[in-house]
Amino acid sequence: MTTPILAQAQDALARVKTEGVLKVGTETAFAPFDFIDATGEHAGFNVDAFAEVGKELGVKIKWVELPWDGVLPALEAGQFNMVAGPATITKARMERYRFLSPVAEATVAILRRAKDDTIKTPQDIAGKTVGAGKATAQLAQLKTFGATLPKPVETREYPGFNEAYADLAAGRIAAVANSLPNIAYVASKQPAVFAVVKPPFGQKSYFGYIGTKKPDDQPLLDAVQAALVKIKTDGRMKKLQEKWFGTAFDTPDVAPEPSF
Numbered sequence: 001m002t003t004p005i006l007a008q009a010q011d012a013l014a015r016v017k018t019e020g021v022l023k024v025g026t027e028t029a030f031a032p033f034d035f036i037d038a039t040g041e042h043a044g045f046n047v048d049a050f051a052e053v054g055k056e057l058g059v060k061i062k063w064v065e066l067p068w069d070g071v072l073p074a075l076e077a078g079q080f081n082m083v084a085g086p087a088t089i090t091k092a093r094m095e096r097y098r099f100l101s102p103v104a105e106a107t108v109a110i111l112r113r114a115k116d117d118t119i120k121t122p123q124d125i126a127g128k129t130v131g132a133g134k135a136t137a138q139l140a141q142l143k144t145f146g147a148t149l150p151k152p153v154e155t156r157e158y159p160g161f162n163e164a165y166a167d168l169a170a171g172r173i174a175a176v177a178n179s180l181p182n183i184a185y186v187a188s189k190q191p192a193v194f195a196v197v198k199p200p201f202g203q204k205s206y207f208g209y210i211g212t213k214k215p216d217d218q219p220l221l222d223a224v225q226a227a228l229v230k231i232k233t234d235g236r237m238k239k240l241q242e243k244w245f246g247t248a249f250d251t252p253d254v255a256p257e258p259s260f
Contacts, residue, residue: 012081013219022059022224023080024050027068029160032185032244033086033207034065045244046084049103049228052236056227067159069135072097075212081220086207088137088179089258098213098221099255101228102206104181104241108141110197111176111183113168119175122201127151128174131164141202141260142177169193179207181245188246203260206251229253 016022028034028042037043042063054061064080075083075097088106089099110130112119119125126149132139134157146153156173158164164176165186176183180200187194209228211221231237232253241248 011219012217012221013223016057016059016081016220020059021062022050022054022057022082022220023062023064024082024084025064025066025071025074025080026084027071027160028065029162030068030085031162031182033182034084045103045240046086048240048243049231049237050084052231052240053224053227056230057223068133069159072210075210081211081217082224083210086209088205089208089255090137090140090205090260091258093137093210094255094258096213097210098218099208099210100221100225101232101253102208102251102255103228103237104179104207104245104251105249106137106179106181106205106207107200108138108145108177108202108205109180109183109200111165111168111178111186111194112174112197113171114191114193114195116174119197122197122199123149124197125149125153125175127153129154129156130175130177131156131158131167131173132177133157133161133164134159137205138178141205144260145201165194179205181207181249184246185244203258205258205260206256208255 026034026046028036032044033046034044050061071083086103087093110122130142130153132142142155161178167173168176183196187196211217238248
């Protein structure tokens with residue numbers, strides 16, 4: 001009887017320290033943040049970043065992988081300690097969840113087929129079918145932007161972005177809307193197939209890791225926040241950004257108030 005009573009008396013940080021494991025939820029179809037590599041292993045920016053967080057906290061990282069539209073409900077159900085994702089910081093999400101120090105810029109841009117010269121600016125998606133991830137902030141930004149164009153944009157929602165990229169390559173849709181770091185990575189891997197349309201459109205935004213606002217979770221999230229700031233300050237975050245995105249982002253230490 002002693003162990004359960006002790007576990008109940010501990011906050012989330014104490015439990016993670018006692019168990020030696022930080023459970024992190026994420027999807028694995030959001031390269032370069034999370035994806036399954038050629039060897040079948042979970043890889044990406046988040047894997048490397050949380051490896052550094054684990055070193056700072058003195059614990060191992062246990063990944064819990066599931067489709068994105070199930071990640072946040074699973075967090076609230078207590079299936080893991082926090083979410084890697086990462087998620088675009090929006091007003092609605094910030095009201096419901098605690099965001100930690102942003103890890104990358106998340107402003108949305110367009111990915112097109114490399115040989116499709118009908119889309120040279122973001123406005124050229126007017127009247128075309130554009131894919132985006134279901135229940136994502138990128139989809140919301142696409143719908144808002146599309147409403148400003150002279151011809152309606154038909155949006156097609158996907159459970160994961162890999163399916164959208166496959167449909168784009170096959171010519172079943174005209175473009176995909178996703179955050180610039182993601183599509184820049186995809187285009188860099190298949191330059192004969194895909195190209196990035198610049199500039200990004202919509203509101204400037206950031207990606208961040210998520211926890212709940214439950215009082216019990218705050219000591220743990222405070223510790224992860226401190227670890228992220230340390231990783232930024234000593235240069236490790238910059239090296240990871242350059243490794244996975246090809247460029248470093250100047251991100252604030254504290255999640256900023258979102259504009260949408």
